[in-house]
Amino acid sequence: MFFSFFAELRDAKVPVSLREYLTLMEAMQKRVAAFDIEEFYFLARTSLVKDERHLDRFDRVFGHCFKGIETLADPKAELPEAWLKKLAERFLTEEEKKQIEALGGWEKLMEALRQRLAEQRARHQGGSKWIGTAGTSPFGAHGYNPEGVRIGQEEGRNRSAVKVWDRREFRNLDDTVELGTRNVKLALRRLRQFAREGAAEELDLDGTVKSTAHNAGWLDLKLVPERHNTVKLLLFIDVGGSMEDHVRVCEELFSAARSEFKHLIHFYFHNCIYDSVWRDSRRRQIEQTPVVELIRTYDPSYRVVLVGDASMSPYEIEKEGGSVERWNDEPGETWLRRLLDAYPKAVWLNPVPQKYWTGTASIGMIRQIVADRMFPLTLDGLDRAMRRLTR
Amino acid sequence: MRRFEGTDTYVATQDLRVAVNAAIALERPLLVKGEPGTGKTILAHEIARGIGKDLITWHIKSTTKAQQGLYEYDAVSRLRDGQLGDERVHDIANYIVPGKLWEAFEAAAAPVLLIDEIDKADIEFPNDLLLELDRMEFYVYETRRTISARHRPIVVITSNNEKELPDAFLRRCFFHYIRFPDRTTMQQIIDVHFPNLKHELLREALTIFYEIREVPGLKKKPSTSELLDWIKLLLVEDVPPDVLRTRDPAKLIPPLHGALLKNEQDVHLFERLAFLHRRERG
Numbered sequence: 001m002f003f004s005f006f007a008e009l010r011d012a013k014v015p016v017s018l019r020e021y022l023t024l025m026e027a028m029q030k031r032v033a034a035f036d037i038e039e040f041y042f043l044a045r046t047s048l049v050k051d052e053r054h055l056d057r058f059d060r061v062f063g064h065c066f067k068g069i070e071t072l073a074d075p076k077a078e079l080p081e082a083w084l085k086k087l088a089e090r091f092l093t094e095e096e097k098k099q100i101e102a103l104g105g106w107e108k109l110m111e112a113l114r115q116r117l118a119e120q121r122a123r124h125q126g127g128s129k130w131i132g133t134a135g136t137s138p139f140g141a142h143g144y145n146p147e148g149v150r151i152g153q154e155e156g157r158n159r160s161a162v163k164v165w166d167r168r169e170f171r172n173l174d175d176t177v178e179l180g181t182r183n184v185k186l187a188l189r190r191l192r193q194f195a196r197e198g199a200a201e202e203l204d205l206d207g208t209v210k211s212t213a214h215n216a217g218w219l220d221l222k223l224v225p226e227r228h229n230t231v232k233l234l235l236f237i238d239v240g241g242s243m244e245d246h247v248r249v250c251e252e253l254f255s256a257a258r259s260e261f262k263h264l265i266h267f268y269f270h271n272c273i274y275d276s277v278w279r280d281s282r283r284r285q286i287e288q289t290p291v292v293e294l295i296r297t298y299d300p301s302y303r304v305v306l307v308g309d310a311s312m313s314p315y316e317i318e319k320e321g322g323s324v325e326r327w328n329d330e331p332g333e334t335w336l337r338r339l340l341d342a343y344p345k346a347v348w349l350n351p352v353p354q355k356y357w358t359g360t361a362s363i364g365m366i367r368q369i370v371a372d373r374m375f376p377l378t379l380d381g382l383d384r385a386m387r388r389l390t391r
Numbered sequence: 392m393r394r395f396e397g398t399d400t401y402v403a404t405q406d407l408r409v410a411v412n413a414a415i416a417l418e419r420p421l422l423v424k425g426e427p428g429t430g431k432t433i434l435a436h437e438i439a440r441g442i443g444k445d446l447i448t449w450h451i452k453s454t455t456k457a458q459q460g461l462y463e464y465d466a467v468s469r470l471r472d473g474q475l476g477d478e479r480v481h482d483i484a485n486y487i488v489p490g491k492l493w494e495a496f497e498a499a500a501a502p503v504l505l506i507d508e509i510d511k512a513d514i515e516f517p518n519d520l521l522l523e524l525d526r527m528e529f530y531v532y533e534t535r536r537t538i539s540a541r542h543r544p545i546v547v548i549t550s551n552n553e554k555e556l557p558d559a560f561l562r563r564c565f566f567h568y569i570r571f572p573d574r575t576t577m578q579q580i581i582d583v584h585f586p587n588l589k590h591e592l593l594r595e596a597l598t599i600f601y602e603i604r605e606v607p608g609l610k611k612k613p614s615t616s617e618l619l620d621w622i623k624l625l626l627v628e629d630v631p632p633d634v635l636r637t638r639d640p641a642k643l644i645p646p647l648h649g650a651l652l653k654n655e656q657d658v659h660l661f662e663r664l665a666f667l668h669r670r671e672r673g
């Protein structure tokens with residue numbers, strides 16, 4: 001049962017690792033929770049789940065795995081080693097295996113754990129067995145039958161009450177939305193992080209002079225933390241029709257970006273870059289900024305982030321007059337390349353899930369033009385994009 | 392080690408108690424998250440009180456660095472002393488200023504160490520503390536001395552979710568998310584703060600409070616701390632319960648709402664919605 005619980009958590013994308021699992025085992029041995037299914041649920045939750053967005057998934061898996069179970073019997077203080085090993089082989093990532101190696105390997109780990117449990121046992125003077133019902137060994141199927149690691153079932157204890165986990169109280173925290181502001185901020189911070197230049201402390205010359213004068217000429221150094229962000233960013237957001245679905249995400253990205261960067265200049269475009277872009281959507285007809293002027297105004301140390309779904313007719317990219325906005329003398333591709341040439345550090349963020357990219361010709365074309373620097377608008381995509389920008 | 396069961400001034404739900412006791416028993420940090428005002432900071436105080444420990448608080452700001460929790464080397468003072476010809480200058484140890492972790496490590500009995508609002512700091516901050524919190528020791532290069540915890544402190548870390556915390560860090564912690572208290576829990580919380588509150592007032596105040604929280608589009612939902620402030624005001628002003636119930640339709644928002652709605656936009660929004668709502672009701 002534990003085995004399938006762990007496996008199902010992983011399947012449900014609750015990122016539990018062996019480390020958490022061992023923590024739970026240890027906590028059970030130390031009797032943090034009474035042998036009561038509800039306490040066990042709380043203990044498992046605090047040990048295995050590290051993000052509130054995963055709580056609901058945890059609840060569902062728990063409900064499924066421990067259906068109808070009322071009591072956990074007291075574990076016999078024996079570590080089901082073979083079982084843990086098996087578990088580890090199946091579920092450890094390469095990285096985790098290496099970590100265990102670094103700890104002195106599996107045997108060492110088991111040894112340490114066993115020892116600790118032994119001490120524990122001595123103090124507690126042994127517990128009773130894990131009591132199971134009707135011989136349901138969860139490990140039989142795998143050829144392991146560590147004595148009595150089973151979960152008992154007890155009748156008649158308040159069975160009608162809705163279980164805590166079945167109440168699904170964390171449902172609204174499961175944020176499977178592509179990107180919340182929080183995540184965007186996080187990823188954008190990384191850019192800032194990489195961009196912080198020089199030492200974190202710098203000499204405050206004015207302060208030093210003043211203070212030294214105060215001190216009748218004794219040198220008195222003053223330091224101030226250098227905390228400002230030096231990254232300069234040009235952000236281009238596609239506000240075209242097919243982008244409507246993604247406007248919310250883009251605005252989040254935009255609002256998050258504004259608080260993160262000291263120099264952030266934003267522009268809007270429609271589908272592709274042409275001879276001009278605009279800064280205020282309501283005044284787009286009257287206040288256009290020519291791209292040529294933009295390139296003259298902002299020096300090449302600016303990084304460029306384009307956000308758009310790159311979903312359009314190929315004409316809009318490769319033909320004169322292809323723009324849906326107004327007549328363009330030169331194709332979008334020419335303008336886009338011009339912009340990219342002026343700003344060597346550039347990325348394109350695409351809100352369309354990556355698995356659909358190959359299905360849209362224009363996405364492939366834009367991808368080629370931006371020299372494969374297109375990233376999906378997910379936390380991971382943003383992360384890679386930011387890293388790319390700081391290369 | 393004593394178990395934490397909540398205190399006479401703090402309502403700890405069962406899930407929270409299990410989490411705290413797990414952290415105490417296994418000597419690993421407890422990470423607490425939840426909406427602002429749900430009692431994250433106060434929890435560490437109450438744990439300390441509940442199990443009879445000292446509390447050491449390290450409040451994190453955006454400029455806080457991990458090293459500051461260990462120790463800082465005060466080069467400026469040393470330079471000044473050097474110029475003044477002070478004898479102290481020859482011993483670098485005189486210029487090593489211990490941080491909160493050091494303080495916690497040297498305590499005679501294991502204290503509770505609160506690292507408050509860890510998400511305020513730089514994104515690398517938690518990673519920078521990983522080893523120290525794991526091993527409960529660190530090395531002072533300047534004096535070539537290792538500082539090890541005499542007793543592993545009980546570490547409580549709070550986060551307001553401004554940034555995500557690194558996986559490696561999370562794996563070492565127990566985690567508890569304080570769900571916003573339901574009505575019953577909230578009643579208990581109010582009860583520990585205002586034991587003599589009249590039943591009726593409590594009921595009406597809670598109804599209004601949860602109604603306000605339901606209003607869609609609020610910039611800042613009022614939290615436990617705002618509710619407590621509001622009730623305190625209601626008591627000071629001696630607002631009778633029936634005023635809360637039969638609110639004058641002309642006055643659409645609850646009395647003394649300033650304690651609950653902290654910004655003007657929310658007040659406007661609430662006025663608009665309350666107005667519509669009342670009209671519907673007739």
Ligand SMILES: Nc1ncnc2c1ncn2[C@@H]1O[C@H](COP(=O)(O)OP(=O)(O)O)[C@@H](O)[C@H]1O
Pocket residue numbers: 400401402403425426427428429430431432433434549580583615616619
């Ligand atoms: N469970 C609780 N029991 C008693 N008082 C509480 C509880 N939760 C919150 N409070 C009250 O709310 C106030 C705000 O709590 P605080 O710890 O500052 O919140 P946070 O750190 O989560 O923003 C506290 O002063 C406390 O009086």
Ligand SMILES: [Mg+2]
Pocket residue numbers: 431432433507549
């Ligand atoms: Mg707080």
